[in-house]
Amino acid sequence: MSKAERMKHEEVLRVELEVLRREHRDLDDAITALEETGRADQLALRRLKKQKLVLKDKIARLEDQLTPDIIA
Template sequence: MDYSTFTEAALEARLAELRQDHSDLEAAIQALSNAALPELIVIGRFKRKKLALKDEISRVLDYLNPDIIA
């Protein structure tokens, strides 16, 4: 996604949405992991999606804070 056309407010809103999705996936992974018979394929899929969200969160943060070098 190209964030260069987003306003700062839109970036902040997108960041909040991404963080909520990341948190929701973490909760789902925990719940599935605690099941008597955990569905490993689903857990793996959720973990990959969570990692992709983390990468997108980093991209949004780069647009919000372009002067900070990681």
């Protein structure tokens, strides 16, 4: 992969990372709003929390791809 291709690939990953972070924040807000009602559907909350964890894992993988390995 050429340097230009690698930079374009990294740019795409950064955009995808920002989208995932935004989705993660939105889920967090939705979970908080449901919990604050005091009448939250526990099944719906569990599903939202599971989605949030899946997004967190995807975010971590993308961050790993974007962070160069440093040999100490």
